[in-house]
Amino acid sequence: MSAVTYLEAIVVGALQGVSELFPVSSLGHSILLPAWLGGSWQRDLSIGKDSPYLAVLVAMHVATALALVLFFRKDWVRIVRGLWTSLRHREVRTPDQRLAWLLVLATIPVGLAGLLLEGLLRDFLGKPVPSAIFLALNGGVLYAAEKFSRAKPVEEADTVDFSTEETLVMRAISVEERTDVRLAKLRVGEAVLIGAAQILALLPGISRSGITMVAGLRRGLGHEDAARFAFLLATPVILAAGVLKMPTLFPPENHASLGPALVGSVVAGVASYISVRFLTGYFETRTLTPFAIYCVVAGIGSLIFFAV
16 A cells, blocks of 8 residues: 555544644544545555554554643643542542543543444444535434433532532632533433443544534533543544554654654644634634534535446
8 A cells, every 4th residue: 555645644634633623533534535536645645454544543543642742731730639549548529530430431432442343433434425415414313412402500609519529728719620520410421421422433424523422511511511522532542552562653654654644643633722722712602513514514525426
């Protein structure tokens, strides 16, 4: 198979960084863009077994996960500390401890499904027509979620209980901590169902962040909380999957793609950081509707183009 060029890696890296976090499906776009461009792009960027392009995408996913870790670094410090203290003291009392366990439990279903189904689904459905169909369906699901979901009202005077902390100190309470306190109030079953929604993102065209947000909205979360929970859930999944598959980048036949993979990963990481920074602000006051319209139009347009 042909090696991925630097130009292709830069374009795909930017696409990956944006579409992984925007609710529009990175996998679907990674399949549709080369098919739309045709020629050497379609040949070089073919998703198939042992494809250099697939290996390059793995590296870009790792870069995306690292960008998420960097953006939420303070939050992950609190969450990991909560998990550690929970294990150490064999208790689940504080919001950070509870949120840590909710994230662990909610990640298990998609982790198992990814190990069992990802390669099979990619090989059978990793083509333009199925990707276009699922992209349009993704838009329909996003629109339906906005039309029929109603978030529970959030009290402006909602207090944050830190009485379970070992040492009580007077300190400012960040917006992120307040949000995580609300997320920690999710029931275990609700959190697992929201996390399990990520399994649908194994279908090319279904967005991981989008479908997770939809599940969160259906459980009564507001847009801001649903987006935050989706990004926190996505981080360990994307990072673990990328690290697990990273060895596929280093066989001799892929050596020509190592340089482009590195450059594309840097682009993907920067694009991901900018994207998550934008989206966390966007969903404070806005909805999924514009992304739903885009996915329906792009999906139906692609389906017509490739099926006719």
